[in-house]
Amino acid sequence: xxxxxxxxxxxxxxxxxxxxxxxxxxxxxxxxxxxxxxxxxxxxxxxxxxxxxxxxxxxxxxxxxxxxxxxxxxxxxxxxxxxxxxxxxxxxxxxxxxxxxxxxxxxxxxxxxxxxxxxxxxxxxxxxxxxxxxxxxxxxxxxxxxxxxxxxxxxx
Amino acid sequence: xxxxxxxxxxxxxxxxxxxxxxxxxxxxxxxxxxxxxxxxxxxxxxxxxxxxxxxxxxxxxxxxxxxxxxxxxxxxxxxxxxxxxxxxxxxxxxxxxxxxxxxxxxxxxxxxxxxxxxxxxxxxxxxxxxxxxxxxxxxxxxxxxxxxxxxxxxxx
Amino acid sequence: xxxxxxxxxxxxxxxxxxxxxxxxxxxxxxxxxxxxxxxxxxxxxxxxxxxxxxxxxxxxxxxxxxxxxxxxxxxxxxxxxxxxxxxxxxxxxxxxxxxxxxxxxxxxxxxxxxxxxxxxxxxxxxxxxxxxxxxxxxxxxxxxxxxxxxxxxxxx
Numbered sequence: 229x230x231x232x233x234x235x236x237x238x239x240x241x242x243x244x245x246x247x248x249x250x251x252x253x254x255x256x257x258x259x260x261x262x263x264x265x266x267x268x269x270x271x272x273x274x275x276x277x278x279x280x281x282x283x284x285x286x287x288x289x290x291x292x293x294x295x296x297x298x299x300x301x302x303x304x305x306x307x308x309x310x311x312x313x314x315x316x317x318x319x320x321x322x323x324x325x326x327x328x329x330x331x332x333x334x335x336x337x338x339x340x341x342x343x344x345x346x347x348x349x350x351x352x353x354x355x356x357x358x359x360x361x362x363x364x365x366x367x368x369x370x371x372x373x374x375x376x377x378x379x380x381x382x383x384x
Numbered sequence: 385x386x387x388x389x390x391x392x393x394x395x396x397x398x399x400x401x402x403x404x405x406x407x408x409x410x411x412x413x414x415x416x417x418x419x420x421x422x423x424x425x426x427x428x429x430x431x432x433x434x435x436x437x438x439x440x441x442x443x444x445x446x447x448x449x450x451x452x453x454x455x456x457x458x459x460x461x462x463x464x465x466x467x468x469x470x471x472x473x474x475x476x477x478x479x480x481x482x483x484x485x486x487x488x489x490x491x492x493x494x495x496x497x498x499x500x501x502x503x504x505x506x507x508x509x510x511x512x513x514x515x516x517x518x519x520x521x522x523x524x525x526x527x528x529x530x531x532x533x534x535x536x537x538x539x540x
Numbered sequence: 541x542x543x544x545x546x547x548x549x550x551x552x553x554x555x556x557x558x559x560x561x562x563x564x565x566x567x568x569x570x571x572x573x574x575x576x577x578x579x580x581x582x583x584x585x586x587x588x589x590x591x592x593x594x595x596x597x598x599x600x601x602x603x604x605x606x607x608x609x610x611x612x613x614x615x616x617x618x619x620x621x622x623x624x625x626x627x628x629x630x631x632x633x634x635x636x637x638x639x640x641x642x643x644x645x646x647x648x649x650x651x652x653x654x655x656x657x658x659x660x661x662x663x664x665x666x667x668x669x670x671x672x673x674x675x676x677x678x679x680x681x682x683x684x685x686x687x688x689x690x691x692x693x694x695x696x
Contacts, residue, residue: 255506267480270518350567362582365680368521411662426674524677
């Protein structure tokens with residue numbers, strides 16, 4: 229199965245449509261390409277106009293919902309790559325992801341939340357999707373998102 | 385108008401002088417150049433010895449003051465680039481910025497705070513200043529700064 | 541003294557053994573090499589199965605213990621580099637480190653915590669260890685770690 233087909237299959241499994249426009253406000257870009265490096269802006273679990281899961285993980289949001297949010301964030305990032313290149317075959321390696329988890333007091337399973345994102349990347353890209361990762365628990369995120377993920381990607 | 389002229393004009397508008405020495409403590413550097421990549425250390429809104437705005441955005445610090453703090457952070461970063469190269473023409477592209485906002489409980493407008501920084505970058509560099517961006521709300525920042533910003537920049 | 545000898549000397553001083561397996565869970569890697577760049581995943585002060593210092597700096601964990609935790613994080617990262625290349629001579633430059641400090645309310649000495657890590661890098665690598673640095677205070681960290689550090693490194 230192609231990377232694009234796996235992307236679409238995961239979108240169906242999650243029940244969200246990532247084909248719509250991905251809105252970006254202000255004087256910044258959803259992604260920036262420099263030589264063979266791509267910097268992708270922090271993605272929150274927004275589909276269309278709606279942040280589909282909101283709140284702090286460990287309080288308003290369960291671990292499982294947090295993992296789902298991480299999957300939606302990473303699917304948005306992959307959708308941006310697909311829009312940029314019209315194929316996912318140009319992705320040579322996912323180099324690094326930063327996962328910011330809006331965390332309730334005492335919640336320490338940030339790595340487990342991130343596993344949702346890592347799993348999607350591996351499903352779509354296989355070995356090329358195995359990345360360095362940093363997971364931290366932050367106090368607040370834009371629009372009360374439970375998770376935000378930024379990436380650095382290498383292209384072929 | 386040259387990039388340097390726009391930089392100086394914004395400094396006048398903000399009412400701060402970025403020509404003084406930018407202090408860095410410890411065994412690290414304000415910026416590191418590697419081939420055509422520049423990594424700039426996290427900048428807080430310090431002018432000379434003073435962190436000019438302090439506290440958590442959404443409590444001690446208003447959104448507008450937070451945006452001002454973000455502008456001061458990014459002006460410091462641009463001042464570092466100017467000192468390194470003696471011109472801003474060597475900046476080929478602002479690749480990525482990370483904006484950390486010391487946030488009060490319930491404050492979710494981190495992106496709006498970051499807009500202050502993005503606006504300055506666009507004013508000085510135009511299209512070359514359009515960057516990938518990640519904004520998160522952290523619990524505390526060094527010296528009680530409301531905002532801290534790090535960057536990756538590509539040089540010509 | 542060689543870089544490896546200084547690394548081993550610091551390990552003895554800290555009283556921890558960094559020769560054991562460094563465990564990584566999930567579909568991500570402890571480090572990813574791309575051309576001459578290395579992205580190292582966020583390291584917490586874990587030795588073997590144990591996070592050797594736990595809690596928030598400024599409450600459960602003193603500044604000095606936080607600095608020690610930062611040293612253990614960075615020693616893990618150096619151990620990963622040593623394992624990858626079987627020598628530390630391949631490290632051309634430590635480009636950038638991100639230091640996340642799990643911070644108590646009102647604790648603003650994140651930079652001082654990071655100094656522990658910067659000092660170790662300078663001790664081992666000299667000028668090649670002088671890096672860009674971003675220090676922030678986060679709300680929670682995985683496994684209740686007081687510090688987490690990620691790095692970007694350039695190889696020869």
